Amino acid sequence: MAAHEFTITRRVEFNExxxxxxxxxxxxxxxxxxxxxxxxxSLDRSIVDPALGIGWPRVHMSCDFKKPLRFEDEVEIxxxxxxxxxxxxxxxxxxxxxxxxxxxxxxxVVCVRRNEAGEMKAASIPPxxxxxxxxxxxxxxxx
Numbered sequence: 029m030a031a032h033e034f035t036i037t038r039r040v041e042f043n044e045x046x047x048x049x050x051x052x053x054x055x056x057x058x059x060x061x062x063x064x065x066x067x068x069x070s071l072d073r074s075i076v077d078p079a080l081g082i083g084w085p086r087v088h089m090s091c092d093f094k095k096p097l098r099f100e101d102e103v104e105i106x107x108x109x110x111x112x113x114x115x116x117x118x119x120x121x122x123x124x125x126x127x128x129x130x131x132x133x134x135x136x137v138v139c140v141r142r143n144e145a146g147e148m149k150a151a152s153i154p155p156x157x158x159x160x161x162x163x164x165x166x167x168x169x170x171x
Contacts (some may be wrong), residue, residue, distance in 0.1 A: 030162035032109045034067040040101045042072040051097040057089055060121050060135045064107040071160045080154050084137040087116070091133040100124045115139050115150045117161065120169060132170070 044055045068075045075084055102126040111118040121133040140148040150159075166168055 030160055031067070031071060032162045033168065034063065034107045036063050036066045036068055036107075037102055037165075040097050040103060042099050045099050047161050049098055051101075051138040053091070053093065056091045056093075056123070056131060056133055057135075059103070059105055059123065060089070060091075060107075060119070060133050061086075063107045063121065064119065064135065067107050069150040070126060070158075073157060073160065080156075082151060082154065083140045083142075083148065085140060085148065086135060087138050088118075089134065091131055093131045095125065095130040096126055097123070097125055097130050103130065103152060108168055109161055110134070110164065110169050111136075112153075112158070112160075112163050114152050117153070117169065120164075122170075134152055142155055 038059070040051055042056075044051050046071065077151050083125040097110045102125065106124070108120045108122075109117060110120045116136055116138045118136040120136065121131075122129060123131040123133070138154045139151050141151040143149050
C-alpha cells in the first residue's frame with residue numbers, strides 16, 4: 029500500500045534558536061528535510077540509495093510562520109504528499125506545537141541522475157520508490 033502522509037515529533041534544540049530565543053527561520057527547511065528523510069525510512073527506503081544512482085535536489089521551498097517555536101518545544105511535523113509526477117514529488121508540511129499551528133511549508137524535490145559528463149539531469153522516479161508514494165486525498169491537503 030502506498031503512503032501519502034507521515035508525522036514525526038522532534039524537540040527544538042538550543043542551537044536552532046536565535047538571540048531572541050526563537051527558532052531561526054532557516055531551520056524550518058531542515059525540519060522539512062528531517063521529516064522527508066524519516067518518511068522515506070518509514071517506507072524502508074533511504075533518500076540516499078547508491079544502488080539506484082539517483083539524487084533528490086530541492087527545487088522549491090516555502091514557509092509561512094504563524095507562531096514562534098522556542099527551545100525545548102516539542103514540534104509535531106506532518107508531511108503530506110501534495111503532488112507527484114514521473115520526475116518530482118511535492119510535499120506540504122504543518123508544524124504544530126501545543127495543539128497550535130506554528131507554520132506551514134512546502135517542498136518540491138526532483139529525481140535526478142548524473143550523465144556521462146557528471147551533470148545532474150531530471151530522471152524518472154524508479155518504480156521501487158514511485159510505487160510506495162501516492163498523493164494525499166484532496167480533502168487532506170490545504171491551500
